[in-house]
Amino acid sequence: MSAPLSGITILDLTHVLAGPYASMTLADLGARVIKVERPGIGDDTRAFPPFKDGESAYFATINHGKESIALDLKDSADRAIFDQLLAQSDVVLENYRPGVMEKLGYGWEDLHKRFPALIYGAVSGFGHTGPEALKPAYDMVVQARGGVMSITGERDREPVRVGASIGDIVAGMFLAQGILAALLHRRDTGLGQKIDIAMLDCQLALLEHAIAITSVTGEPPRPSGARHPSITPFETFHAEDGLFVIAAGNDALFARLCQALQLPLADDPRFATNPARCENARLLKRLIEAVTLGASKAHWIEVLTAAGVPTGPIQNVAEVMQDPQILARNMVVDVLDAEGTPRYTAAGNPIKMSGLSDPTTRRPSPALDGDRATILRWLEGQTE
Amino acid sequence: MSAPLSGITILDLTHVLAGPYASMTLADLGARVIKVERPGIGDDTRAFPPFKDGESAYFATINHGKESIALDLKDSADRAIFDQLLAQSDVVLENYRPGVMEKLGYGWEDLHKRFPALIYGAVSGFGHTGPEALKPAYDMVVQARGGVMSITGERDREPVRVGASIGDIVAGMFLAQGILAALLHRRDTGLGQKIDIAMLDCQLALLEHAIAITSVTGEPPRPSGARHPSITPFETFHAEDGLFVIAAGNDALFARLCQALQLPLADDPRFATNPARCENARLLKRLIEAVTLGASKAHWIEVLTAAGVPTGPIQNVAEVMQDPQILARNMVVDVLDAEGTPRYTAAGNPIKMSGLSDPTTRRPSPALDGDRATILRWLEGQTE
Numbered sequence: 143m144s145a146p147l148s149g150i151t152i153l154d155l156t157h158v159l160a161g162p163y164a165s166m167t168l169a170d171l172g173a174r175v176i177k178v179e180r181p182g183i184g185d186d187t188r189a190f191p192p193f194k195d196g197e198s199a200y201f202a203t204i205n206h207g208k209e210s211i212a213l214d215l216k217d218s219a220d221r222a223i224f225d226q227l228l229a230q231s232d233v234v235l236e237n238y239r240p241g242v243m244e245k246l247g248y249g250w251e252d253l254h255k256r257f258p259a260l261i262y263g264a265v266s267g268f269g270h271t272g273p274e275a276l277k278p279a280y281d282m283v284v285q286a287r288g289g290v291m292s293i294t295g296e297r298d299r300e301p302v303r304v305g306a307s308i309g310d311i312v313a314g315m316f317l318a319q320g321i322l323a324a325l326l327h328r329r330d331t332g333l334g335q336k337i338d339i340a341m342l343d344c345q346l347a348l349l350e351h352a353i354a355i356t357s358v359t360g361e362p363p364r365p366s367g368a369r370h371p372s373i374t375p376f377e378t379f380h381a382e383d384g385l386f387v388i389a390a391g392n393d394a395l396f397a398r399l400c401q402a403l404q405l406p407l408a409d410d411p412r413f414a415t416n417p418a419r420c421e422n423a424r425l426l427k428r429l430i431e432a433v434t435l436g437a438s439k440a441h442w443i444e445v446l447t448a449a450g451v452p453t454g455p456i457q458n459v460a461e462v463m464q465d466p467q468i469l470a471r472n473m474v475v476d477v478l479d480a481e482g483t484p485r486y487t488a489a490g491n492p493i494k495m496s497g498l499s500d501p502t503t504r505r506p507s508p509a510l511d512g513d514r515a516t517i518l519r520w521l522e523g524q525t526e
Numbered sequence: 527m528s529a530p531l532s533g534i535t536i537l538d539l540t541h542v543l544a545g546p547y548a549s550m551t552l553a554d555l556g557a558r559v560i561k562v563e564r565p566g567i568g569d570d571t572r573a574f575p576p577f578k579d580g581e582s583a584y585f586a587t588i589n590h591g592k593e594s595i596a597l598d599l600k601d602s603a604d605r606a607i608f609d610q611l612l613a614q615s616d617v618v619l620e621n622y623r624p625g626v627m628e629k630l631g632y633g634w635e636d637l638h639k640r641f642p643a644l645i646y647g648a649v650s651g652f653g654h655t656g657p658e659a660l661k662p663a664y665d666m667v668v669q670a671r672g673g674v675m676s677i678t679g680e681r682d683r684e685p686v687r688v689g690a691s692i693g694d695i696v697a698g699m700f701l702a703q704g705i706l707a708a709l710l711h712r713r714d715t716g717l718g719q720k721i722d723i724a725m726l727d728c729q730l731a732l733l734e735h736a737i738a739i740t741s742v743t744g745e746p747p748r749p750s751g752a753r754h755p756s757i758t759p760f761e762t763f764h765a766e767d768g769l770f771v772i773a774a775g776n777d778a779l780f781a782r783l784c785q786a787l788q789l790p791l792a793d794d795p796r797f798a799t800n801p802a803r804c805e806n807a808r809l810l811k812r813l814i815e816a817v818t819l820g821a822s823k824a825h826w827i828e829v830l831t832a833a834g835v836p837t838g839p840i841q842n843v844a845e846v847m848q849d850p851q852i853l854a855r856n857m858v859v860d861v862l863d864a865e866g867t868p869r870y871t872a873a874g875n876p877i878k879m880s881g882l883s884d885p886t887t888r889r890p891s892p893a894l895d896g897d898r899a900t901i902l903r904w905l906e907g908q909t910e
Contacts (some may be wrong), residue, residue, distance in 0.1 A: 144714070146707035163734070171707050186776075191756055191801075192742040199738040250880070267836075269878065272854030278836045280773035282760050287771075287838040289846035291752070293689025294678065300762065300769060301840055303752050304688050305677025306732040315699050320877040322706035323530035323555050327881060329713050330528070335881040343876040345846075346857045348690040350547070350873060352843045353858075354583040357871035358576040362843040368675070368687050372575055376666050378684065385684060387671075389664035392570075452651075452662045454671040456685060458746040459736045462673040462729075470656030473730045474737075487741035489734060492727040493704040494653065496634070497711060497719035 145172020145498055150325065153178060153231040154208070157185040159281070159307055160265045160341060161237040162204045163314030168233075168321060170491040171498070175208040176227065176517060177508065184212065184510040194486065202507040203488035206477045210508035211517050215246050226521045228253065233261045233321055239278065240270045250336040261324045261334040265317050269340030279341055281309030288345025293352055295365040312348060313341040374419035375399070378456065380431050381439040388430070389452040392416070402449035403433045463487065477504045529556020529882055534709065537562060537615040538592070541569040543665070543691055544649045544725060545621040546588045547698030552617075552705060553591050554875040555882070560611065560901060561589065561892065565596040568894040578870065586891040587872035590861045594892035595901050599630050610905045612637065617645045617705055623662065624654045634720040645708045645718040649701050653724030663725055665693030672729025677736055679749040696732060697725040758803035759783070762840065764815050765823040772814070773836040776800070786833035787817045847871065861888045 150173040154165045162185070165175045179185055190200040211227075213220040228234065234253070236243055243249045243264075250262045264270060267279020285291050285303055295302040320337035328334055346353075351371075356362045363371055370376035370389075375396070378385045390396045393415065397408040407413045407429065412422045419426055434442055439455060446453040457465065463474050473492065476484035484503070494500060534557040538549045546569070549559045563569055574584040595611075597604040612618065618637070620627055627633045627648075634646045648654060651663020669675050669687055679686040704721035712718055730737075735755075740746045747755055754760035754773075759780070762769045774780045777799065781792040791797045791813065796806045803810055818826050823839060830837040841849065847858050857876065860868035872888060 144711075146711040159734075167703065192739050194742050199742045200735060203738045203741075204734055268851055269855050271878075272851045274851045277831060278834065279838075280760070280775050280836045282754060282771055282773040283836050283838045286762070286840040287846070287849070289841055289843045290688070290690050291840050292842040292846075295686055295689075296680070296683070299680070300752060302679055302686065302749070303754070303761075304674070304692075305679075305736070305747070305749060305755075306674050307735060308688075308692065308732065311732055311734070312696070312699070315696070315703070316876050319551065319699070319703050319706060320879060322703060322710065323877065324879060324881075326706065326709055326713075327528075327530040329710070331881075333881070335879050338878040338880075339876065340855060340878075342851060343855050343857045343874075343878075346852060346873045347876045348692065348695055349843060349846070350543075350588055350695070351584060351691060352689070353847065353871060353873055354587045355576050356843045356847060357587075358578050358583045360844070362845070363689070365686070365689060368684060370666060370687070371689075376664070377687075378670070387666055389666040391664050447661060450662065452664050452667050454663075454667045456670040456675050457673055458676040458748075459673045459733060459740045460744070460746040462671070462676075462733070463737065463740060465671070467652055467656045467658045467726060468730060471653050471724060471727050473727045487737060489730045489737055490727070492700050492723065492731045493707065494655075494722040494724075494727075495704060495708065495719050496722075497708075497715075497717070 147171040147173035150174065150233065151176065151231045152233045152235060153227050154235045156235050156237040156265065158187055159204070159310035160314040160317065161235050163311055164263070164265070164317040164321070165208065165235060166204055167315070167318040169207050170493070177205065177208050177210045178224065178227070179210055179212050179510055181212040181214050181511070184210070188510065199486050202477055202486045205507040206488060206504035208508055209513035209517060210510055211514045212511035215248070223518070223521070228257055228260065230521065230524050231260065232325070233263060235263045235317070237265045240266060240275045254334065254336070257334070259328060259332055259334050261321060261328065262336040263317050263321050263339070264337065265313050265339040265341065267341050269343060270338045281307045281341070284309040284341040284345050288342050289349055289352065290345055293363050293365055296367045297365055301365060308348070309341050309345065313339050313344045316344050316347070369423065372420060374416060374423045375426060375430065377427070379427065379434050381434050381437060381442055383438050385456055386439040386443060387454050387456060388446065391452070395451055398449045399446065399451045402445050402451060403430065405429060405433060472500050472502055475502055475504055478506055480506055531555045531557035534558065534617065535560065535615045536617045536619060537611050538619045540619050540621040540649065542571055542621070543588070543694035544698040544701065545619050547695055548647070548649070548701040548705070549592065549619060550588055550590070551699070551702040554877070559592040561592045561594045562608065562611070563594055563596050563894055565598050565895070568594070568596065572894065583870050586861055586870045589891040590872060590888035592892055593897035593901060594894055595898045596895035599632070607902070607905070612641055612644065614905065614908050615644065616709070617647060619647045619701070621649045624650060624659045638718065638720070641718070643712060643716060643718050645705060645712065646720040647701050647705050647723070648721065649697050649723040649725070651725050653727060654722045665691045665725070668693040668725040668729050672726050673733055673736065674729055677747050677749055680751045681749055685749060692732070693725050693729065697723050697728040700728050700731070753807070756804060758800060758807045759810060759814065761811070763811065763818050765818050765821060765826055767822045769840055770823040770827060771838050771840060772830065775836070779835055782833045783830065783835045786829050786835060787814065789813060789817060856884050856886055859886055859888055862890055864890055
């Protein structure tokens with residue numbers, strides 16, 4: 143059983159999150175990833191909390207199984223090594239500001255001439271084209287400018303940031319997709335290509351529903367708290383011991399919900415259709431909570447699940463990491479230390495493939511420049 | 527210039543969002559997508575608001591350029607057509623509950639025997655394995671159970687839903703990645719494989735930072751409103767005419783910020799390092815806003831951009847759709863009607879590839895069963 147990307151080598155100049163997330167995904171699919179880091183400092187996230195015995199868990203949980211070599215791309219000896227690495231690699235990834243690679247002599251045009259089969263993946267805040275290509279960005283900036291914050295939060299209060307770094311992560315995911323597509327294309331043509339991912343663009347790709355609404359009505363949607371903006375009931379409800387979720391996405395599910403809660407509302411004209419339920423959402427919520435406040439979350443989740451109504455708890459991250467379904471799916475894995483002992487916990491690979499092994503552990507993340515000797519020996523072997 | 531997936535045919539049984547989003551992405555990379563819909567009803571989203579002249583803009587903006595044939599997979603004549611389609615396709619996608627395809631005689635095991643090269647992509651709420659594989663789920667359920675809601679919202683208030691349907695969309699993105707990886711693997715082996723994507727798993731894959739924190743400290747993170755939980759200042763600030771964002775991710779950017787705002791804080795021990803700034807975040811916010819409240823958002827965004835500090839507006843979706851950088855990147859495209867006139871607006875393709883054309887329009891979405899005659903003629907041609 144060979145992995146889809148076995149035999150593929152990725153030379154990864156990226157740091158922090160979007161790029162390293164992409165190369166982590168590609169490593170999970172079988173690629174070898176060689177991180178090229180700045181001497182002395184390395185990836186910024188080596189200094190990001192949380193720490194365990196002085197090591198960054200943040201860095202470790204995104205860079206497991208990668209190799210590291212520290213190179214100064216302005217130093218001629220290091221450039222010679224980098225040139226040899228380019229010649230042996232299938233993909234190079236970078237997340238510098240547009241123009242930086244060109245100044246180093248490693249821009250796409252130059253590299254494509256020298257290594258026609260090399261695939262070049264770039265991820266930046268605003269992309270390599272357009273009037274604001276050169277501006278810096280972080281996750282927060284693209285979440286705000288890209289529209290997701292404007293529809294997230296409580297109605298009539300200030301918008302909030304999505305707690306997960308979707309500005310970076312979704313960009314990393316599209317970069318990984320682009321690399322996979324370019325590898326397919328290369329099989330047909332022998333030629334590499336450049337992939338230019340902008341974090342801002344990727345936020346737009348999350349807005350399908352909101353764009354459709356704005357396009358048809360002219361009115362941009364507002365935040366709607368814990369409610370879906372156009373399906374009812376599809377929100378949080380109070381039980382006697384806290385909040386849980388009910389998502390009754392159509393009339394049949396609403397009828398089952400009413401039966402399970404012994405609420406005679408399914409034929410009530412105020413609630414019989416989804417448009418009517420949306421109009422009377424506040425009243426409906428009060429009627430449902432008058433029932434659900436009488437027992438525990440666990441009780442209602444059991445009752446509604448038995449009735450076939452989509453429902454579930456709101457779990458914090460500690461609870462998620464012990465969720466039996468998550469554990470059965472091997473979605474929490476151990477990152478090992480050099481002795482093979484579990485050291486950190488990380489998210490597993492969500493792409494479950496019948497032809498891809500799904501290990502329960504990950505190899506350690508690399509020390510800065512920790513694989514230099516191995517990589518140099520490998521390069522010697524390649525050029526003999 | 528051939529697209530990476532040109533010549534690839536995807537038989538798409540999915541409806542609503544996660545599956546159709548995956549096939550939209552693959553269509554943008556050049557694949558032909560044939561939607562197989564239920565006779566009479568079709569994809570549920572054909573009935574989802576918003577509507578334009580009775581047609582769903584929601585459906586249109588996710589299914590542009592796809593073909594449609596209505597088939598009853600329990601009817602023997604329709605099954606014969608479906609069998610012919612399977613024989614001509616590279617990929618089949620489905621989002622039924624686990625077991626439904628098996629009952630129809632189209633489970634992965636059966637199909638893999640009959641069509642060894644066929645790739646089978648499934649997306650479901652909880653996946654095809656584990657104790658809760660059979661439970662129904664919607665976006666809201668996996669956002670709640672998967673932990674993202676627990677870190678999104680204002681501190682000490684109720685959690686909120688992410689306004690974009692990331693429960694579905696991120697699952698669709700991982701499905702598309704899995705399909706691309708399987709296509710690569712098939713080039714080497716000639717064999718298809720099954721991809722089993724769970725919406726719940728995919729939420730975990732968004733939690734990198736939160737999992738690292740929980741794993742090391744034992745304490746799951748809480749929502750932090752519009753602030754990054756461990757970088758300061760990285761949040762919203764009030765100007766005289768409303769909120770905007772400043773993301774000063776390290777000490778050098780903080781020093782530039784202080785200089786631009788003429789605030790003598792860069793060497794103040796309360797703010798000199800990121801840990802100190804995090805501890806004194808409220809005080810720092812008040813000191814910064816004492817300055818920023820004195821002028822407009824546009825003023826501060828201009829001043830801070832000139833100083834090289836990441837900053838930006840919080841845009842609503844109407845504003846995003848007119849953002850010059852977004853327009854320059856062709857991230858808002860027109861979906862045409864049958865006469866070639868723009869009818870809806872949709873998100874463009876965020877995967878910009880040097881070898882892939884980036885059209886400014888999309889072909890119409892299909893009428894239910896609207897391509898039956900063409901598809902049947904094509905099948906006849908293939909088997910002659």
